[in-house]
Amino acid sequence: MFKNYMQKSKKLAFAILSILILSTSYSYAQNTEIKLGMVLEPPHLDPSAGAAAAIDEVVYANIFEGLTRIDENGGVQPSLATSWEISNDNLTYVFNLKQGVKFHDGTDFDADDVVFSFQRAMGDDSVNAQKAIFEIIEEIRAIDANSIAILLKRPSGDFLFNIGRGDAIIVAPESADNNKTNPIGTGPYKFISWNKGAKIVLEATENYVGDEVSIDKATFVFISDPNTAIAAMLAGDLDGFPMFPAPEALEIFTKDNRFNVLVGTTEGETVLATNNKKAPFNDIRVRQAMAHAIDRNEIIEGAVFGYGTPIGSHFAPHHPYFIDKVNTYPLDLEKAKELLTEAGYPNGFKATLKLPPAPYARRSGQIIASQFREIGIELELINVEWAQWIDETFTKKDYDLTIVSHVEPFDIGIYANPDYYFQFDSEDFRAVMEQLGQTTDEGARRALAIYAQDFLARHAVNTYLFQLAKVGVWRADIEGMWANAPIEGNDLSTIAFIN
Amino acid sequence: MFGTILSRLIAFAATLFVASLAIFLLLDILPGDPARFILGISATEQSIAVLREQMGLNLPLWERFFNWFFALLKGDLGISLTQDLPVTSLIFERILVSFPLAIFAMIIAIIIGVPIGIIAAQNRGKKSDSFLMLLAQIGIAIPNFWFGMLLVLLFAVTLGWFSTGGFISWDESIFGAIKSLVLPSIALALPQAAILARIMRTALVDVANADYIRTARAKGLTNSQAIWRHGVRNALLPVMTILGLQFAFLIAGTIIIENVFYLPGLGKLIFTAISERDLVLVRGALIVLVFAVITIMLIVDLLYQIIDPRLRSRNKI
Numbered sequence: 001m002f003k004n005y006m007q008k009s010k011k012l013a014f015a016i017l018s019i020l021i022l023s024t025s026y027s028y029a030q031n032t033e034i035k036l037g038m039v040l041e042p043p044h045l046d047p048s049a050g051a052a053a054a055i056d057e058v059v060y061a062n063i064f065e066g067l068t069r070i071d072e073n074g075g076v077q078p079s080l081a082t083s084w085e086i087s088n089d090n091l092t093y094v095f096n097l098k099q100g101v102k103f104h105d106g107t108d109f110d111a112d113d114v115v116f117s118f119q120r121a122m123g124d125d126s127v128n129a130q131k132a133i134f135e136i137i138e139e140i141r142a143i144d145a146n147s148i149a150i151l152l153k154r155p156s157g158d159f160l161f162n163i164g165r166g167d168a169i170i171v172a173p174e175s176a177d178n179n180k181t182n183p184i185g186t187g188p189y190k191f192i193s194w195n196k197g198a199k200i201v202l203e204a205t206e207n208y209v210g211d212e213v214s215i216d217k218a219t220f221v222f223i224s225d226p227n228t229a230i231a232a233m234l235a236g237d238l239d240g241f242p243m244f245p246a247p248e249a250l251e252i253f254t255k256d257n258r259f260n261v262l263v264g265t266t267e268g269e270t271v272l273a274t275n276n277k278k279a280p281f282n283d284i285r286v287r288q289a290m291a292h293a294i295d296r297n298e299i300i301e302g303a304v305f306g307y308g309t310p311i312g313s314h315f316a317p318h319h320p321y322f323i324d325k326v327n328t329y330p331l332d333l334e335k336a337k338e339l340l341t342e343a344g345y346p347n348g349f350k351a352t353l354k355l356p357p358a359p360y361a362r363r364s365g366q367i368i369a370s371q372f373r374e375i376g377i378e379l380e381l382i383n384v385e386w387a388q389w390i391d392e393t394f395t396k397k398d399y400d401l402t403i404v405s406h407v408e409p410f411d412i413g414i415y416a417n418p419d420y421y422f423q424f425d426s427e428d429f430r431a432v433m434e435q436l437g438q439t440t441d442e443g444a445r446r447a448l449a450i451y452a453q454d455f456l457a458r459h460a461v462n463t464y465l466f467q468l469a470k471v472g473v474w475r476a477d478i479e480g481m482w483a484n485a486p487i488e489g490n491d492l493s494t495i496a497f498i499n
Numbered sequence: 500m501f502g503t504i505l506s507r508l509i510a511f512a513a514t515l516f517v518a519s520l521a522i523f524l525l526l527d528i529l530p531g532d533p534a535r536f537i538l539g540i541s542a543t544e545q546s547i548a549v550l551r552e553q554m555g556l557n558l559p560l561w562e563r564f565f566n567w568f569f570a571l572l573k574g575d576l577g578i579s580l581t582q583d584l585p586v587t588s589l590i591f592e593r594i595l596v597s598f599p600l601a602i603f604a605m606i607i608a609i610i611i612g613v614p615i616g617i618i619a620a621q622n623r624g625k626k627s628d629s630f631l632m633l634l635a636q637i638g639i640a641i642p643n644f645w646f647g648m649l650l651v652l653l654f655a656v657t658l659g660w661f662s663t664g665g666f667i668s669w670d671e672s673i674f675g676a677i678k679s680l681v682l683p684s685i686a687l688a689l690p691q692a693a694i695l696a697r698i699m700r701t702a703l704v705d706v707a708n709a710d711y712i713r714t715a716r717a718k719g720l721t722n723s724q725a726i727w728r729h730g731v732r733n734a735l736l737p738v739m740t741i742l743g744l745q746f747a748f749l750i751a752g753t754i755i756i757e758n759v760f761y762l763p764g765l766g767k768l769i770f771t772a773i774s775e776r777d778l779v780l781v782r783g784a785l786i787v788l789v790f791a792v793i794t795i796m797l798i799v800d801l802l803y804q805i806i807d808p809r810l811r812s813r814n815k816i
Contacts, residue, residue, distance in 0.1 A: 043537070043581035043775060050581075051539025127550045129538045180583050196582075196592055197763025198666055221665060223761045227648050232663040232761075235656045357774075387531030387776040394540055395532070408541060 032216040032497070034478070036490060037229055037241035041197065041222040044180035047166035048121055051129035053407070053488040056166040057242075058200055058220050060489030063104075064171070064185035067095055067114065068164035074267075074319070074409065074486030076160045080109070080170055080186060090155035090440050091138075097146045101209050103172045104190040111142035117170045118150075130167035155438050157445055158410065165487055188213045188493050198222065202492070214480075214496035226359075233259065233473050240474040240481065242490050245359075247305040253473045260476045264483030265318045268405035268468035269311055270360060272353075272368060275400055276461060277423035281351075285343040287460035291329035292336035293375045294368060300466050303363035308466035313457040314412050317467050318484070321449035325457035325464075336375045348376020351400040355381060356389045361403040364465060368403070394421045405468045409486060412452055413437070415461060424461045507800055511793055518789040519571065523564050526778050532556075533580045533776040554580050567782065576783035581775050586783035590765065594787070596666055597757070597764035599676075601749040603684035604691065608745070612692035613738070616699020617731065621723055623704055631696065638693025643752055647686035647759040654682060664760035683760040687752050691745050698741050702734035709733070735806055743799035747792045 042054035047064065061069055061079075069079035081095035101109040120126065122134040136159065139151040152159065162168065175184035183191045188210065189202040200220045204213050221238060223229045226246035232238045233253065244250070253259040272290070280286045296310040309317045312325030340348060355365040362383065369379040379401070384392065393399040399421075406414070416433035418425035432455065436448040457464070470485040480494040534550040535542070551557055558566070570577060576586035619631040655663040661682055667675030706712060707730060715725040754766030761767075765784055772780040 041771065043777075044583055050537050051542065052537075124545075125549050127538065127546050127553070129542050129546070131543045131546050132541065195666075195668060195763060196589060197596075197767055198668075198761070221761070223664070224767075225758045225761070228651065228664055228759055228761060231648070231651045231656050235651075235659065235663045237655075237663050237665070385531070385774055387529075387533075387536045387774065390535050390540065391531045395535060 032214065033219070034215050034217070034239045034492070034495065035219045035221055035237070037223050037232060037238045037244075038220050039222070039224050039229070039243065039245045042200075045183040045191065045194075045200075046179040048117075048169055048171065049127050049129075049180065056488040057490050058202075059169075059183055059185070059187075060166045060487070061187060061491045061493065062189040062202055062218075062489075063183050063187045063191055064166070064169035065187050066164050066166075066168045066170060068160050070161065070164045070487045070489075072482045072484055072486065072491075074484070076164055079164070080114070084160075091152045093150045093152070093159070094143065095148050095150070097148070098209060099146055101186050102207055103175065103184050103186055104205060105172075105175055105184045107172050107174055109170070109172070109186050110145045111148045112145075113172050114148050114170055115140055115142050116173045116176075118168075120171070120176065121168065128167055130162075130165065133162040133165070133167065155440055157437070157440050161409070166489065189218065192217075211493065213493045215492050218492050220490075240472060240478060242470075242472045242474075242481065243485075244471050244473045247307050247471055250305065250307075250471065250473070258476055260474045260478070262470075262472040262474055262481065262483050263307060264470045264472075264485065265309075265316065266405075266407065266468045266470045266485040267316055267409040267411075267487070268407040269314050269316065269411075270308070270364070270403065270405040270465045270468055271314065272364075272463035272465060273402045273404055273422055274462050275397060275421075275423055276425070277397075278400060280343065280345060280349055281400065283343045284459060285339040286345065287463070288329055289336040289339035289343070289375060290372070290377070290463050291460045292332045292339065293377070294371055294463055294465070295331050296326065296465060298371070299364050299367050302367045303360050304466070304469065307469040307471050309469070311464045311467050313453040313464055314406070314415065314462070315449070315453045316409075319410070321446045321453075323450050323453055325453055328457040329460065333374055340375060340377075345376070348378065350378045350380065353379045353381050354384050354389065354393055354399050354402040356384055356386055356402070356404060358405070360405065360468065364403050397421050397423060403465070407468075407488075412449070412456070415452075415456060422461055424459075426455075426459070429455055503804065504801065507797055511797055514793050515786075515790065518793075519568060519786055520564075522782055522785045522789070523567060526781055527560060527563075529776070529778075531776045533778060536776045537581060567779075571786065576786070577779040579772075579777055579780040581772070581777040581780070586780050589768065589780065590784055590787055593763060593765040593768045593784075595669060596680075596762050597750070597753050597766060598791075600680050600684055600687065600753055600756070600762065600764060601746065603680055604687035604749050604752075605742070605746065607684055607688035608691035608695055609742075611688070612695025613699050615692075615696040617703060617726070619696065619700040620703035620707065621726060623700075623707075628700075632700070635693040635696045638689050638696075641689065643686050643690055644755045644759050646689055647683065647756055650682045650686055651759070664762065666762050666764075679760075679762070683756050683762060686759070687749060687756045690752075691749065694745070695738065695741065698738055699734065702737045703730055706730045706733045732806065736803065739799055739802060739806065743796050746795045750788055750792065 038054060038057055040054040042058055043050060043052055045055060045059055047055045047059055065079045067079060067081040068076050071077050080098050082098050084093055084095045086093055097111060103109060118134065118140045121128040121131065122137060136152050136154065136156050137150060138153045140148065142148050170186065171179060172184060188204060188208045190205045192201040192203050194200045202218045204216050223232055229241055229245050230249045233241055250261055254261045274281045274287060276282060300306060300308040300310065310326045311317060312328050315322050353365050353369065355361050365381050369381055372379055393402050413433050414420050415422065415424050416430045432448055432452050436445060439445050439448060474481060477498045478495060479498050480496050482491055534547045534554060534556065538546055538550060567577065579586050579589055582589065615631050619628045622628045651663050654661045666679045669676045703726060711729055712725050715729050753764055754770055757764040757767040769781060769784045772784065
């Protein structure tokens with residue numbers, strides 16, 4: 001009887017022990033899985049065939065890789081090209097490719113895939129959203145299986161950066177056509193499944209050539225409602241929300257030690273874009289008056305709850321070439337009214353302000369309308385959808401003023417295009433940009449970039465508001481995620497749970 | 500009876516045709532070019548032109564309409580502009596979320612609304628009646644997305660009984676799928692239950708004064724016996740009408756509720772597709788919804804014939 005009891009208790013102890021072991025191994029397995037929230041769901045997963053940021057936020061550096069890659073601070077790092085040499089005339093680039101790399105479907109990666117990918121992006125029937133970045137390429141050819149040469153039409157200071165963007169990923173001819181629904185790349189993570197409308201699952205590949213990753217499985221969950229995003233983080237249904245959609249609620253998370261609020265930079269210059277061809281905005285004095293009339297701190301406080309940096313020109317404050325131009329036209333209502341009077345509008349005027357759906361735009365618009373009223377400018381606020389904005393404002397230039405964040409990295413060149421929706425037409429500025437595009441010397445590039453920033457600030461082409469911040473909410477025991485967003489993407493390879 | 504069904508079916512087909520025409524034209528005049536939206540503001544004019552050609556957007560309006568309409572008759576809803584996948588399969592995935600959600604909400608609304616209406620009618624003029632009608636008034640006034648948020652805060656964030664949202668697909672786990680629909684369908688059902696309760700009460704109060712109820716009472720039935728045996732069935736007629744209409748409202752309500760609970764349903768699909776100008780997908784989804792709603796209306800019409808014998812005999816004359 002007693003023996004029987006002993007046996008039973010042994011069995012019981014064994015059972016408890018095995019449950020304990022199983023549960024620890026289970027919790028270990030759980031700790032290498034991560035669930036991340038995203039506001040928008042990508043329409044498909046091929047970044048070389050669409051502009052949607054959500055595509056890159058899932059696949060960039062995870063599924064797909066380019067010759068180069070962009071790091072957290074916007075620097076260029078080797079990726080599928082391990083090294084490169086640039087000729088003295090800055091026209092020929094020779095890239096040495098990483099060896100032993102396989103695509104997720106098992107096909108080998110070599111120089112032919114690179115040539116195929118670039119030609120696909122450059123071709124006449126290409127639907128690449130950034131086709132312009134390939135325009136500079138004169139010729140691309142494979143030297144041997146592990147190296148390629150690219151010949152440029154003219155020197156370019158941005159080329160290595162541009163080919164590190166999601167639009168320049170390397171794909172295989174065998175799988176390229178199906179990448180929208182079944183993306184096959186060379187990255188550390190492979191595509192597993194996509195429940196449309198709900199989530200996308202990626203898993204680490206076994207045969208990745210490169211640093212080992214810590215996260216085995218990543219799920220991107222799509223939550224568009226800001227209140228639900230808050231609830232999902234609080235309930236622990238998500239481990240992180242890299243671009244948190246509810247800045248008004250961040251205090252909840254900063255005060256809660258279960259969470260880590262990570263604030264970084266983006267490439268988004270938020271501007272009150274102005275139709276420079278349309279009266280009265282074709283008069284520089286009117287634009288200067290508007291610049292004098294805005295209180296950036298009030299806008300940043302009210303529109304993005306303090307998460308933003310004031311800017312005075314179209315340039316990112318974290319960029320090494322940045323100079324602070326916020327005080328070109330400091331807040332001065334008297335001066336603003338004087339300028340309006342000089343321009344022939346002593347009693348101000350009426351104008352429309354078209355606001356796309358982004359909360360920063362809608363909120364900024366209301367604050368700016370009240371600030372402009374102080375100097376007699378009456379703004380009619382018109383809410384538009386993005387598709388409408390692209391059609392009416394961007395393409396047809398049918399607008400007075402609009403608010404938008406320009407998220408392309410180093411995009412000051414848009415002011416050199418007189419057909420761009422700002423309709424700013426300056427021979428001088430075009431000359432500066434042309435020179436910048438062909439200059440590869442660091443010092444000279446910096447000087448030109450500084451001149452360009454100053455030029456735009458002085459001409460008050462747009463009213464420059466603030467640099468959008470990237471604000472992420474994460475579980476406190478996660479490390480290695482990007483604070484900044486130099487390009488769109490959520491690099492999973494460096495993320496890990498702290499034990 | 501047969502004549503009624505035939506005339507109903509003709510009306511059904513006509514509604515479907517008019518709706519498809521309206522859906523096509525209305526979406527066509529919506530500002531915004533799908534190709535430009537897909538490729539974004541840095542795209543070259545050449546890429547946009549290539550994409551427009553690929554998507555068939557350069558054909559004249561009437562040609563696009565008839566291409567679409569004849570494909571529709573064959574059950575082919577086309578290829579989504581943004582996702583490059585057949586619209587039929589995209590919609591089918593979503594229907595497996597939205598229709599169960601609407602049906603659960605409907606059932607919950609009936610289970611809560613009808614008994615409350617009956618109890619209120621039986622106690623007409625008493626305190627319990629006023630109390631129940633006050634509750635119904637509140638139920639109508641509360642927006643369902645806000646009520647949904649409250650449910651999330653209580654049952655998901657505080658108590659942790661449910662997930663804050665998302666959907667476990669039917670393949671993964673039937674129990675999980677049903678569980679993911681519990682909170683959303685309650686949130687969706689509440690205003691409908693409140694409306695049903697009021698309609699049920701009013702209908703019952705109306706029939707309570709009818710001759711046949713007095714006869715039943717005279718025959719010796721108690722008040723509630725008379726109402727349950729003779730009143731409720733008669734009162735169901737207006738309630739059926741409202742239920743049919745409510746189904747359309749429930750489907751519309753799913754758009755908001757699916758956003759709150761991040762459910763991959765038809766509403767969320769339409770919402771995204773409209774903002775991305777995926778005209779083919781929006782058209783397909785709307786046609787499916789129109790089809791569902793007018794089918795429900797048809798069923799309600801036919802159910803009248805079963806519930807109300809007077810309609811049947813009238814048709815015979």
